[in-house]
Amino acid sequence: MIQSRFIPTDTLISNAGVEVDRMMVELEHFRKQTERLDLINQLHIRLAAVLDLAGMIEAYSVWLMPHVEHELIGYSNVLRSKKHLFCSSHGPLRRSVIAFAEKLMVDESKNAACFVSDDGHFAHKWMMETVDNAGLLLVLKGGRALDSQEMDLVNDSLFVLSESLRRALEYEVLFEAARRDVLTGLANRRVFDERISSKMDTARRSGRPLTMASLDLDRFKQINDNLGHQRGDEVLRQVAKLMAEMVRSTDLLVRIGGDEFLLVMDDTDQKSARVLAERLCQAIDQLEIWADAETKLGVSIGLAQWQKDEGLEAWMERVDDILYHAKANGRSQVSIA
Template identity: 45%
Template sequence: MSARILIVDDMPVNLRLMQAQLAEEYYDVLLATSGQEALDICGREMIDLVLLDVMMPGMDGFEVCRRLKSDPRTMHLPVVLVTALDQQQDRVRGLEAGADDFLTKPVRGLPLFSRIRSLTRLKMLTDELRMRAETSTKLTAALQPPPPLDSGLKGRVYAILDASDQSQRLARLIGTEHNLIAMSEPDAAVQTTETVDLFIIDLRSTGFDPLRLCSRLRSQEATRQIPILLLAAPEDEARVGRGLELGANDYCQTPLDKNELLARIRTQVRRRRYDEGLRRSFQSTLELAITDPLTGLHNRRFFDTHLRPLIDQSRQSGRPLCVMMLDIDHFKHINDAFGHDAGDEVLRQFAHHILANSRGSDLAARMGGEEFALLMPDLSEDEALQAADRLREVIAASPFGAGDKELPVTASFGLAMWAGEEPREFLKRADLALYQAKREGRNRVVRSTLTSMVQL
């Protein structure tokens, strides 16, 4: 996954070295030589992550970080402080300023790229939640401010550890700032029905596989959005990197420093509550205005309003954007032969298959009648084609229940990759590809290009 990264350092040689390191991994890199220049760039450009030197003349990195985190436009921009300072109080000072992590020079590739991938993945999720909240505000003309940043205190923290003495040490460090629930059985964490703000997992555990537990927590619907903080020894760098790849949000090295541990916990609890606030606000205030009541998907109104910001984002970032149009084959025959109740049940189950076979960042909508659409950001053309054909196969192989009957259902698909045109023309190309699929026999995927139609 690529990202747009701003490097801030007053030393040209440091800028060039870091730029070369990131360019080798195909990141889009911007450069700034002062704190004020960094603030200006973040205010006008779309940035995914800031690598910020601490020791700069005029405005140091701590102050730049504080200003970024206090500005509503940039408060959720991940910031990694990069410095030669290696004292514990410096790390805590950076975390208290709002930094997401603190890397010590010389920066090695493994921790650098592990943090970049982890933080940009989290930012993409928050960006999508914020964009949907902004779209909702436009639709209802409700001037609702985003949820305020929480203090990050009094979190409900689950710690999965091997031994009771580890739990006692952790409890002493956390004190009364959070509600700590310690356990030694991973299944208890995965199957919990309680509200949880943070999971803490000790990578040194031998009674269970900590990395497999990270994977399980991320694969379960109930726990996939709950942040994970890893505890790791300094020499366990490779496993930390693997944990971040599997979905962990942060890590803290042993021996644990109380102030650093508490700062990292507060950061994760604060982000968790903010994202949950966005979700609740979005769901509670706009469900009726933007949701198709039969299928539970977004309606055409929301889809059209949301499309423009996604196109603008794609234009600025250079990332791909695909739209998939879907239409149930011979749907009129289903209504005529089995009744409208059966037709409604087919529509509901069809929508369920779309949601079950799409990503969290995709946007599914019922456009009207038996026609549906799926917006898919950050997918290459080949990946979009594979996703469409996989969904087509799932639908064709799934029996659709209507009362005591099972109805065979297929669908036709039209795909278009955004190519710089206006939203109406973008959708029109996908519609034309859909009509082509129907003319050629239905139950197939046709991809639109600017000059031709290509059947899958």
């Protein structure tokens, strides 16, 4: 005769409760995994649309910011002599963060998981094995180290990022040839077209200023006519080198064509941009380049700060109109909106 075993009702309820709890834990774990996979897929899609190294670092920072607040993303490849820093802070803080990042990126003796600057910024550094001597540097905003969830997200994203960077480095020579002005070595219009939307998106999201300058050399035609095109090419290279040395590494300086240049300044209002523009005018004047005894090379500059929700075409037209006023009012000067 088979005897039945009595199981108390409260035990059955307790066991059912344990099973439900276990299922809820598993469902929550599955939900988090799904969200993480979706985030990583978004990163993959974003990076797949970018070809250049700088654009990838900027795109990665934009993707990461909503989930891991930070002030700087930096990438360095020693063998390829490639480095790019994308910083979202401004003013003295920006200079401090960039200086701290650059120090860590060149100091191979530092192997700690987290670094702390004298003014309380925290940095984490990863080595990506799929890219020779490549390091990713993250400086956290807010004076604290990354927590475990933030670290996990960065770690999970590194494979996608490193593969994208490897792709960029493999075609770096082709990219450089296609994206650099042959004569001056500056970025060309293609680079401007690739990066300007990202800069505008960052300014829109952060609420920080973004200013564009249109620069046109004065009396350059006389240089070509009187001294020859070879001398004209030398002058363009000389002016481009001077401007590149005076702007920040985070600014976008491009040669549009002929003797025309564009400069886009992140986190810079019109007032601060004018200070730099005046210095550029003075520096080019001090080059003492003359077409003849009465005709001296100069530069006219038009400045306009981007207005929220303003389209790129409207913004560029506004900058061009302001440059026209600088030309019409006597040349070799800065004009603002």
